[in-house]
Amino acid sequence: MNKLRSRRLRALLLPLAWGVFFLGAWEGLVRWRNIKPFLLPAPTAIWRELWKDKDRLFDNRQKTLFLTAARSTATNALAGLLIGIAVAVLAAMVAQRFSVVRDILKPISAAFNTMPIVALGPVFYNMLGATSDAARRVVVAMVAFFPVFVNLVSGLTQVDPVHQELMRSYAASDSAFLRKVRIPNALPFLMTGIRIAASLAVIAAVVVEYFGGKQNGLGARVASAMKLSQTPKAWGYIGVAILTGLAFYVSGLVLEALVLPWQTKRKLSDI
Amino acid sequence: MSGLIRRTARPGIVPVVAVEAVDKVFNPGKVNQVDALAGISLSVAPGEFVSLIGPSGCGKSTLLRLIADLSQPTAGTIRINNKTAHQARLDLDYGMAFQHAGLFDWRTVRRNVELPLELRGWDRSKRSERAAEMLSLVKLSDFASHYPWELSGGMQQRVAIARALAMDPPLLLMDEPFGALDEMTREHMQAELIRICSATGKTTIFVTHSIPEAVYLSNRVVVMSPRPGRITKVVDVALDTRSDEARQSAAFFAKITEVREALRAVERVDERVDERVDAVVDVGLGLEDR
Numbered sequence: 001m002n003k004l005r006s007r008r009l010r011a012l013l014l015p016l017a018w019g020v021f022f023l024g025a026w027e028g029l030v031r032w033r034n035i036k037p038f039l040l041p042a043p044t045a046i047w048r049e050l051w052k053d054k055d056r057l058f059d060n061r062q063k064t065l066f067l068t069a070a071r072s073t074a075t076n077a078l079a080g081l082l083i084g085i086a087v088a089v090l091a092a093m094v095a096q097r098f099s100v101v102r103d104i105l106k107p108i109s110a111a112f113n114t115m116p117i118v119a120l121g122p123v124f125y126n127m128l129g130a131t132s133d134a135a136r137r138v139v140v141a142m143v144a145f146f147p148v149f150v151n152l153v154s155g156l157t158q159v160d161p162v163h164q165e166l167m168r169s170y171a172a173s174d175s176a177f178l179r180k181v182r183i184p185n186a187l188p189f190l191m192t193g194i195r196i197a198a199s200l201a202v203i204a205a206v207v208v209e210y211f212g213g214k215q216n217g218l219g220a221r222v223a224s225a226m227k228l229s230q231t232p233k234a235w236g237y238i239g240v241a242i243l244t245g246l247a248f249y250v251s252g253l254v255l256e257a258l259v260l261p262w263q264t265k266r267k268l269s270d271i
Numbered sequence: 272m273s274g275l276i277r278r279t280a281r282p283g284i285v286p287v288v289a290v291e292a293v294d295k296v297f298n299p300g301k302v303n304q305v306d307a308l309a310g311i312s313l314s315v316a317p318g319e320f321v322s323l324i325g326p327s328g329c330g331k332s333t334l335l336r337l338i339a340d341l342s343q344p345t346a347g348t349i350r351i352n353n354k355t356a357h358q359a360r361l362d363l364d365y366g367m368a369f370q371h372a373g374l375f376d377w378r379t380v381r382r383n384v385e386l387p388l389e390l391r392g393w394d395r396s397k398r399s400e401r402a403a404e405m406l407s408l409v410k411l412s413d414f415a416s417h418y419p420w421e422l423s424g425g426m427q428q429r430v431a432i433a434r435a436l437a438m439d440p441p442l443l444l445m446d447e448p449f450g451a452l453d454e455m456t457r458e459h460m461q462a463e464l465i466r467i468c469s470a471t472g473k474t475t476i477f478v479t480h481s482i483p484e485a486v487y488l489s490n491r492v493v494v495m496s497p498r499p500g501r502i503t504k505v506v507d508v509a510l511d512t513r514s515d516e517a518r519q520s521a522a523f524f525a526k527i528t529e530v531r532e533a534l535r536a537v538e539r540v541d542e543r544v545d546e547r548v549d550a551v552v553d554v555g556l557g558l559e560d561r
Contacts, residue, residue, distance in 0.1 A: 160371075160373065162369050162371050162373030163373055163375070165341055165367075165369065165373075166367065166369075166373055168341055168360075169339055169341065169360065169365070169366075169367045170363065170386075170387050170390050171360050171361045171363065172390050176390055180386065180389070180390070181375070184375070184377045184378075185377075187377070260377075262376055262377050262378075262379075262418045262420075265418060266418070266420055
């Protein structure tokens with residue numbers, strides 16, 4: 001039991017210690033070589049920028065910078081992600097039922113995935129208007145669609161042959177087979193897809209802002225801060241973007257753990 | 272529930288399984304045509320335990336699948352409790368266990384056993400009552416809320432047997448259920464199966480590769496030959512007891528020798544071992560399922 005606890009502690013402390021060491025080395029390098037802030041600001045300088053948001057938060061006359069930008073980008077990422085997942089689930093359900101649809105959609109979605117979809121940002125700004133969030137959400141949804149769709153179709157169609165025989169021996173109806181075997185069998189695949197899509201959604205939501213549209217999100221703020229040589233501020237937005245991506249990823253993990261209790265129990269026993 | 276195993280098929284009793292002049296041809300008329308079974312006739316009496324044994328490709332699993340209506344014979348008839356195999360499947364007249372336990376990862380042991388009951392619309396309390404009963408029969412009551420990955424291979428196979436028994440079918444069809452287990456576990460499982468079958472009075476058809484397994488478990492051992500699969504000999508086994516000592520008895524070894532010689536005779540007729548046919552049979556099964 002003690003051994004187990006020390007192993008868990010190690011799994012937690014080792015990356016944490018490495019992170020602290022990395023930030024310390026960064027700080028030391030900047031101070032020792034006297035690197036100019038517009039080239040590479042020290043972590044403490046970035047932190048000072050971020051901390052100003054705390055005062056703004058409690059001051060009614062000012063708006064927060066980082067939190068507002070994060071909320072805007074995260075909202076787009078979440079909305080796009082949910083749309084992408086919903087469309088992918090619908091498409092996968094149709095695809096698992098009709099092999100024709102599967103044969104059409106699989107190569108198309110594979111081709112889609114090789115496309116740098118965020119590069120379509122300007123096209124969608126043109127189509128849907130640069131002042132709304134619609135274009136950004138469409139791009140995020142398209143990026144999120146692929147991993148969910150492909151994984152889910154695999155899960156829905158890769159059924160253990162023994163399970164198929166067994167259900168036939170029970171004279172189970174098609175709909176019972178779908179409910180009792182196909183869908184639960186596909187859940188781990190779906191959750192893997194969602195986890196991948198969650199990370200991609202934040203990346204897409206940030207990057208698509210570089211291509212124009214409103215100036216309210218993290219990506220847009222990084223670009224404009226860099227133009228104004230406010231490098232520590234730009235790094236602050238980058239840091240917040242990283243945290244947003246992490247939050248999405250961790251949410252995906254938590255959701256996965258909740259939806260797949262049988263796997264969670266196993267993973268917990270493995271740590 | 273009867274505590275007796277009847278040793279032999281008795282004339283005048285309606286057989287649980289009646290296979291008559293069954294042929295099975297995969298991919299008929301094509302280049303890869305395989306004659307899997309030819310002229311199979313077999314009758315299994317209530318309470319009887321019958322093993323099918325033979326070299327790979329002799330069609331013993333195919334025969335079991337035909338009885339289970341997972342595949343249809345090319346010629347001949349199969350009747351189960353005087354019904355067509357198809358009707359018997361719809362009526363859940365048999366429970367089946369495979370070489371791979373085939374438990375559902377996402378269900379606990381108890382809910383795995385409950386699945387066939389769920390499909391028949393049993394209500395929750397009746398389901399869990401029956402599942403508890405079945406799990407105590409296979410001595411896994413303490414593992415009801417575990418997930419399959421937490422169980423050893425032998426325990427998983429016992430859950431699969433509990434699941435096959437859940438609907439209380441008169442007939443058990445088992446396709447090498449202990450094939451993937453180590454020797455010690457295997458012998459233990461064989462003793463358990465004997466105990467369960469005599470406790471529940473089931474009729475059982477059991478496919479195996481193992482001669483001692485077939486002799487130990489069965490009232491009759493059906494020896495099959497490949498290409499096309501035929502029944503070459505039926506060995507009556509009538510061991511007085513099924514204790515561990517029975518495995519050391521002269522009668523046991525005599526029956527093993529008898530089955531082995533029947534299998535040797537098969538080999539002499541067909542020297543060449545053609546693995547390709549197995550592959551084609553597998554492909555044939557796969558194609559048919561689609």
